[in-house]
Amino acid sequence: MKKQDLPQDESNLKSANMTEVLYVTDENDNYTTANSIGWEAKKAALDESMELIHERIEEARQNVANNLVSPIIYFMELNKMDLSVLASYVGMWQWRVKRHAKPKVFKTLNQSVLKKYADAFGISVDELKNFDGKQ
Numbered sequence: 001m002k003k004q005d006l007p008q009d010e011s012n013l014k015s016a017n018m019t020e021v022l023y024v025t026d027e028n029d030n031y032t033t034a035n036s037i038g039w040e041a042k043k044a045a046l047d048e049s050m051e052l053i054h055e056r057i058e059e060a061r062q063n064v065a066n067n068l069v070s071p072i073i074y075f076m077e078l079n080k081m082d083l084s085v086l087a088s089y090v091g092m093w094q095w096r097v098k099r100h101a102k103p104k105v106f107k108t109l110n111q112s113v114l115k116k117y118a119d120a121f122g123i124s125v126d127e128l129k130n131f132d133g134k135q
Contacts, residue, residue: 019035021034057077059077071128072100075123
């Protein structure tokens with residue numbers, strides 16, 4: 001693709017103040033790099049991905065409100081983490097994090113364990129403990 005033909009269609013990249021670096025050819029047909037804020041096909045893919053993420057976050061919120069999972073699941077989804085990523089952030093085995101996702105077990109966690117989760121999510125322990133999913 002020629003540098004002057006590089007699409008600059010607005011996408012989620014622009015709203016995040018980001019650009020994507022792409023390889024293009026200059027006027028002498030030499031490869032170089034150029035920044036793009038996106039193009040229509042990429043915008044559609046990003047929008048669909050973001051919609052799926054928002055659906056997962058909402059489902060997690062409802063599950064917390066219905067006392068099916070602990071707030072750990074909601075904040076994990078909100079921060080776009082999975083079980084293995086969260087386990088590495090808090091320095092615990094995955095099975096242990098999965099166990100803490102159960103509401104009964106979550107209510108028994110001590111302050112130091114809650115602090116590890118709160119720090120991983122960038123929130124306070126009180127926010128984590130008191131999140132009920134009912135907004």
